[in-house]
Amino acid sequence: MLESLRGYGAEVRLLLCTTFVLTLARAITLPYLVVYLSEHFALGISAIGLMIGGALIVGSLLSLYGGYLIDTLRSYTVIVFSTLAFALAFFVAVASRQLGMLFACLVVINLTLAVVDIAAKAGFCALLPVQARGEVFSIKYTLSNVAYAVGPFVGVALVLLDDRLPFVLSALLGLGMCLSYQRRGERAARAGLGGPTLGLLAVGRHLLGDRRLVYFTLGGALSAVVFGQFTAYLSQYLVTTTSAFQANQTVSYLVATNAITVIALQYAIGRRIGSRQLMPWLLAGMLLFVIGLLGFSLAQTLWVWCLAMLVFTLGEIIVIPAEYMFIDSIAPEHLRGVYYGAQNLSNLGAALGPVLCGFALAHLMPTAMFYLMMLSVGLAGLFYCLGARRQA
Structure with missing residues (x-):
């Protein structure tokens, strides 16, 4: 992977670095947000869930407009202002004493991270030939998982000193990336070639009229129900079927297994995914999800x-x-920006996963939760097939 990174141009490496640093900044703070909200605002668990989940949903919806801006303006301008807003949101969040202001900051953090992510994807497509894009997408995802593996450990060390320090460090990382991109970013770069000639409402009608995009977005949302927040619904299941201590112990091993597998194999596998055989790859991924979920439903031992x-x-x-x-x-x-913004709506599925699983655990037998997840995988595969058929 390092050899491939050296082979990319400076602008591609800078986009990868920007998304990595912002993801790391979010990962430093995110695991301790629940405790922070509980201690500083005396919120209950349900209220905290609504606040964090609501901020993610609002940020995901607004990112569609962020994609429109990426197609309309220079990528350089969008990324510089987004990283600056990202940093300022963390500074304001740590100083805020009003819940409404903190919620707005969380929305801005989710939104700006999504916008930079969309700008990076669109930038890769503008800067690289089709055959090289699968590899760089895999590198980006690997780096994101490295950030989520490292970030919480950095946050632990900072929380021991002061529970506001993770927010401060996240803000400084965002500010540092803003200054770095302002200095080194390509000012002439534009993700969309010439920008959209249509207004926002006309672009929205175009998106809704593209059945392929609608099917892929629905498929992405349904698959995100399964993998978007798997730690949340696995924790719910384990707390229901075992003890809280055993649930925490098992989930920690599962998170470690997930992180090690992604970091070790993502690049090796992802770089082989080509544009000509996407549907077989996707169906293979769906099948692996089903096998994994079936394994969860039958699991009795940690191994x-x-x-x-x-x-x-x-x-x-x-x-x-x-x-x-x-x-x-x-x-x-x-229109690459708005198309990737539409794909970002799959986060709505990630937010829905724990809700569906909570309903299943409350009203059905516990293992039924996994069968609902398998149904979601099957529907996702169906929508992917419909989209691929439309494409053909």
């Missing part, structure tokens, strides 16, 4: 849990870059 997570993670490794490649294959050059 079986970890083995099922290994298979499940292989599905994740395949599906995420393949989804990027599908959107890349159908997006018009001048």
